[in-house]
Amino acid sequence: MPISSLKRLHFxxxxxxxxxxxxxxxxxxxxxxxxxxxxxxxxxxxxxxYSLPDTKTEDRCCFxxxxxxxxxxxxxxQCQIYSNFHQRRVSRIANNFLTVxxxxxxxxxxxxxxxxxxxxxxxxQILSRFERMDSHSAALKALGELDILLEWIxxxx
Amino acid sequence: xxxxxxxxxxxxxxxxxxxxxxxxxxPPGASAxxxxxxxxxxxHFVSKNMKNVLxxxxxxGIAEEKVNYTVKYLIYGTNKWIKNSECRNISQTxxxxxxxxxxxxxxxxxxxxxxxxxxxSDWAESARFNPFTDTKxxxxxxxxxxxxxSISVIVTPPKKWRRGPGxxxxxxxxxxxxxxxxxxxxxxxxxxxxTFCIKNNSLEVQQLEPNTGYCVTVQIYITPLLLSGFSxxxxxxxxxxxxFKQTTxxxxxILPVFLTVLIILVPSxxxxxxxxKAKQTYxxxxxxxxxxxxxxxxxxxxxxxxxxxxTVTIVDEYKNEYKNSPENTHFLDHAxxxxxxxxxxxxxxxxxxxxxxxxxxxEGSENEQDGNRPSMTTLGSQCTPGQRHNDEVVVYEFDxxxxxxxxxxxxxxEFHTKENISALEELLHNSPKALSLIPEKGPSYYLPYxxxxxxxxxxxxxxxxxxNEMDPIPDNLCDDLQPPLINxxxxxxxxxxxxxxxxxxxxxxxxxxxxxxxxxxGCFPKEPQTFRNMMTRYTASPYCPQFVTWASKDQQAAKxxxxxSLIVAWGPQTGRLYLPSLSNFRxxxxxxxxxxxxxxxxxxxGLFSRLYERPYSDEPxxxxxxxxxxxxxxxxxxxxxxxA
Numbered sequence: 001m002p003i004s005s006l007k008r009l010h011f012x013x014x015x016x017x018x019x020x021x022x023x024x025x026x027x028x029x030x031x032x033x034x035x036x037x038x039x040x041x042x043x044x045x046x047x048x049x050y051s052l053p054d055t056k057t058e059d060r061c062c063f064x065x066x067x068x069x070x071x072x073x074x075x076x077x078q079c080q081i082y083s084n085f086h087q088r089r090v091s092r093i094a095n096n097f098l099t100v101x102x103x104x105x106x107x108x109x110x111x112x113x114x115x116x117x118x119x120x121x122x123x124x125q126i127l128s129r130f131e132r133m134d135s136h137s138a139a140l141k142a143l144g145e146l147d148i149l150l151e152w153i154x155x156x157x
Numbered sequence: 158x159x160x161x162x163x164x165x166x167x168x169x170x171x172x173x174x175x176x177x178x179x180x181x182x183x184p185p186g187a188s189a190x191x192x193x194x195x196x197x198x199x200x201h202f203v204s205k206n207m208k209n210v211l212x213x214x215x216x217x218g219i220a221e222e223k224v225n226y227t228v229k230y231l232i233y234g235t236n237k238w239i240k241n242s243e244c245r246n247i248s249q250t251x252x253x254x255x256x257x258x259x260x261x262x263x264x265x266x267x268x269x270x271x272x273x274x275x276x277x278s279d280w281a282e283s284a285r286f287n288p289f290t291d292t293k294x295x296x297x298x299x300x301x302x303x304x305x306x307s308i309s310v311i312v313t314p315p316k317k318w319r320r321g322p323g324x325x326x327x328x329x330x331x332x333x334x335x336x337x338x339x340x341x342x343x344x345x346x347x348x349x350x351x352t353f354c355i356k357n358n359s360l361e362v363q364q365l366e367p368n369t370g371y372c373v374t375v376q377i378y379i380t381p382l383l384l385s386g387f388s389x390x391x392x393x394x395x396x397x398x399x400x401f402k403q404t405t406x407x408x409x410x411i412l413p414v415f416l417t418v419l420i421i422l423v424p425s426x427x428x429x430x431x432x433x434k435a436k437q438t439y440x441x442x443x444x445x446x447x448x449x450x451x452x453x454x455x456x457x458x459x460x461x462x463x464x465x466x467x468t469v470t471i472v473d474e475y476k477n478e479y480k481n482s483p484e485n486t487h488f489l490d491h492a493x494x495x496x497x498x499x500x501x502x503x504x505x506x507x508x509x510x511x512x513x514x515x516x517x518x519x520e521g522s523e524n525e526q527d528g529n530r531p532s533m534t535t536l537g538s539q540c541t542p543g544q545r546h547n548d549e550v551v552v553y554e555f556d557x558x559x560x561x562x563x564x565x566x567x568x569x570x571e572f573h574t575k576e577n578i579s580a581l582e583e584l585l586h587n588s589p590k591a592l593s594l595i596p597e598k599g600p601s602y603y604l605p606y607x608x609x610x611x612x613x614x615x616x617x618x619x620x621x622x623x624x625n626e627m628d629p630i631p632d633n634l635c636d637d638l639q640p641p642l643i644n645x646x647x648x649x650x651x652x653x654x655x656x657x658x659x660x661x662x663x664x665x666x667x668x669x670x671x672x673x674x675x676x677x678x679g680c681f682p683k684e685p686q687t688f689r690n691m692m693t694r695y696t697a698s699p700y701c702p703q704f705v706t707w708a709s710k711d712q713q714a715a716k717x718x719x720x721x722s723l724i725v726a727w728g729p730q731t732g733r734l735y736l737p738s739l740s741n742f743r744x745x746x747x748x749x750x751x752x753x754x755x756x757x758x759x760x761x762x763g764l765f766s767r768l769y770e771r772p773y774s775d776e777p778x779x780x781x782x783x784x785x786x787x788x789x790x791x792x793x794x795x796x797x798x799x800x801a
Contacts, residue, residue, distance in 0.1 A: 005381060021381045028382055035285040041266050044234025048262050147290055148264070154335065154380070 007153060011061035014107030018100050018153055026092040027146050033086070035144040040137060045129050046145045050122040052152035059122075060156065061104070062115035066123040067149060068101045071142065074130065078139030090143070194219065194278035197226065197250070197269045201283055202258075204292035206329065208318035209258040211244075211267045212251045216278055221250075225272045228252040233264035233285060246272065255318050261288040261332060294329065296388035297338065299375045305367045305396045312338050312358040312375050315385075333379045345370035345392070354378070367398035 005021030055063050076094035104113065130138045195216035203210050211228060215221045228244035231237065244252035258265045265286045271278040298313040317327040330336040340353040340360050346369045353360055365371065372392040377385035445454030789795050 024380065024382050032284050038285075041231060041233055041285075042236035044264075047234060144285065147287055151287075151289055 009064065009153065009156060011064070011104075011107070012112045014061065014104065014112040016100050016103040016107075019096050020150065020153065023093050023096050023146075024150060026089040026096075027150070030086050030089045031144070031147065034140060038137070038141045038144045040133065040141060043129060043133065043141065044145065044148075045126055045138075045142055046148040046152070047125070050125055051155075052149075053155040053157075055122065056116065056118055058114065059116040059119035061113035062119040063122055064153075064156075065101070065104055065113050066115075066119065067126075068097050068104070070123070070127065070130075071146075071149075072097055072101065074135075075139050075142040078135060093146070192270075192277035192279060194224075194271050194273055194276050196278045196281040197271050198281065200267065200269050200281045202254070202265075202267070202286040202291065203251075204286070204288055206295050206315060206318050207259075207261055207288055207292050207332075208253075208255045209265075209286065209288055209292070210251055210253045210255065211269070211283065213269045213281065215250055216271050219271075219273060222248065223273055224248065226250070226252075227270045227272065228254070228267060229270075229280075230254055230257050230265055230267040233266060238268070256320055258286065258288055259320060261292075261317075263288075289332070290383060294377045294379065294383065294385035296385045297375050297377055299340075299373070299388065299391070301373055301391055301393045303371075303393045303395045305398050306365050307361055307363040308342065308365060308371050308373065308393060308395065310340050310342075310360040310362070310373055310375070312340075312355075312360075314358050315377060329377070333383075336377060336379050339376040339378050341374050341376070341387070343372040343374075343390075345372060365395050367395050367401060370394045 005019055006017045007020045008015055008017050052060065052063060052067070072094065076090055076097070082090070107113070130142060132138075133141065195218065197216050198214040200211065200213040203212050211230075213226070215224055225246040225248055226244070227246060228241045229238040230241060231239065239257070241252060241254060241257060244254075252267075252269075254265070254267060265288070266282060267286065268280040268282040270280050295315060297315050300311045300313070302309045302311075315329040317329060317332060319326055338355050338358065338360075340355060340362075341350055342353070342362050343350045344366075346366065351362075353362065362371075370392055371394070372390045374387045374390045376387045448455045
């Protein structure tokens with residue numbers, strides 16, 4: 001049974017690989033619980049109109065980099081209040097994100113991840129929504145929208 | 158005016174107050190307070206290929222059939238719950254929201270409310286539904302086809318649920334770019350399974366065994382967490398290999414049958430032939446060949462028979478006298494450089510020149526008139542000078558003293574008597590064909606076998622000699638007669654040699670040269686006598702392998718000379734040495750002549766009809782014979798068989 005767990009993302013000369021299987025597996029175990037706790041169904045942080053696949057190719061790297069930073073800085077570190085089971089799954093996903101981020105940093109971020117206007121705009125939209133909510137609910141919502149991010153990554157060439 | 162306005166305002170307030178008292182407004186939680194029913198349970202989406210159906214369980218403790226449900230759905234990120242018109246006040250516990258959730262890029266929420274007799278329940282919400290990741294993929298359909306060595310699998314690409322039959326179908330691999338198929342092929346014969354991962358929807362599995370069952374199942378793989386189950390296993394047999402079929406027919410059915418028939422038939426035929434058809438054939442050397450000259454069939458031996466003559470010569474003290482004689486010098490000249498085999502070679506050459514080689518001649522010539530003249534000359538005498546240097550000359554390393562073997566001279570004398578001649582003549586007359594050229598008046602010579610033209614010369618010579626002997630012949634003929642004599646002897650030897658019979662003769666006949674060659678006056682009469690004295694018998698026919706050569710002396714010569722010669726026959730191929738009993742020479746020759754007669758008679762009768770019997774004579778000889786036989790056994794390691 002082939003398991004194409006590694007998703008390779010090509011950003012110009014920089015290539016990073018994301019262990020989708022580990023992330024999906026970890027998220028699948030906490031998804032329902034996390035999404036059920038999200039009371040604000042009318043708010044979607046990772047809106048489809050700002051999706052990663054639809055981003056221009058030159059801005060993708062930067063946008064992806066922002067997303068990684070956003071999750072690592074604002075989402076995963078807010079989950080310490082959850083149960084141990086929940087924490088372990090979140091830690092696993094967070095570590096994977098860190099690995100991908102290091103890979104991206106190995107590349108010359110100045111040359112391979114130029115941040116255009118669109119990337120910055122999209123990230124600002126997400127961040128503004130996030131900051132409108134209280135940090136706990138926002139973190140919970142962002143964590144619940146992780147499958148949207150994975151879908152983006154999947155669809156990104 | 159202000160007072161009146163104030164009065165109307167107050168009255169309106171009182172009215173409102175009254176109304177409010179009469180119809181108190183519902184509190185904020187008024188709806189919840191009215192809906193006391195328990196909520197439906199386990200509200201969830203069941204999605205197959207993006208056909209999204211909301212399922213729930215009826216509220217606990219309420220009779221199912223009377224409960225109605227209302228379903229609403231919400232697109233994640235929006236704030237408006239939308240009522241589904243089709244799922245309003247329904248009694249079923251599911252609601253198809255495929256239309257509403259058709260956009261798989263959105264996430265959805267749904268909620269269900271139960272109603273019973275005006276009473277209602279709280280909304281029961283489902284978890285967030287992401288059709289893209291939460292849908293289940295159905296196992297794909299596929300078709301199979303096979304050849305002799307391959308199986309072709311064609312997978313029907315799975316489609317997304319369609320809102321209507323007229324809608325353009327959307328395939329799952331368009332939605333999921335990473336979609337691929339896992340095709341598993343199972344060999345039923347060897348119980349082995351292979352899995353092929355293909356991106357497109359067709360696969361040809363090659364290099365398979367013919368006439369073998371293969372079972373195939375297919376699975377759709379998108380991500381490790383999103384994959385279909387295996388489709389129902391379908392089996393197919395690869396086609397039979399036509400060449401294999403032919404081979405099976407040939408080696409499995411035709412060949413065994415054919416071989417069985419062959420195995421049975423061949424021995425049967427052989428046995429049948431052996432019993433019924435086969436003609437018993439004589440051995441090659443027993444085959445009779447037709448002969449024109451004798452009117453019947455004759456034996457012609459197929460194999461080469463080699464007969465070696467071993468001559469033992471005992472020379473006595475008279476040899477000195479012999480050397481002085483002119484004839485002796487002649488012989489010396491003739492055979493000075495010849496010793497044993499050389500003589501034979503010379504003779505063979507002469508024979509080849511003069512004779513056709515297909516006759517075996519038994520020949521004897523006698524002069525009746527000068528039967529008592531002591532003279533003996535044979536062609537073999539040519540080798541005597543070479544041999545006379547020794548008292549005993551041993552040819553082929555065989556030692557035999559003739560004087561011991563020869564019992565009496567009387568026996569030899571008898572040999573030259575008329576009996577033999579008459580016998581010869583008789584025989585000659587019995588076979589008129591053989592010597593038709595011989596003048597009737599002359600004495601006949603026994604030529605029992607096929608005599609051809611060159612042999613006629615011999616016969617004529619003999620006749621001449623005979624005639625010369627009859628008539629008075631001048632002395633000067635003596636010199637003229639010498640060459641014919643030699644010629645004749647050559648002829649004789651040729652007859653004896655008989656190349657076709659494969660006989661190699663080595664004849665060294667010792668004669669008593671002393672008197673005949675010293676006596677120059679009596680030269681002429683001696684020559685015929687030489688023929689008379691010498692009788693050589695060759696028997697080369699296969700049924701009678703014995704080869705007897707004997708020489709004898711005249712009686713007078715025997716008185717003077719102790720020299721004897723004995724010729725024995727030895728066949729290397731048969732490994733048999735024949736030693737004639739010298740005492741029986743006379744009887745033997747007579748008998749053999751008779752035997753030849755009998756043989757000619759027997760040719761008509763058949764094979765093996767002739768029994769050879771050998772008479773016995775003097776007893777004293779037998780004792781000596783035993784001694785010699787003993788010596789032979791010791792010296793040569795021979796097995797000696799005595800013919801009784």
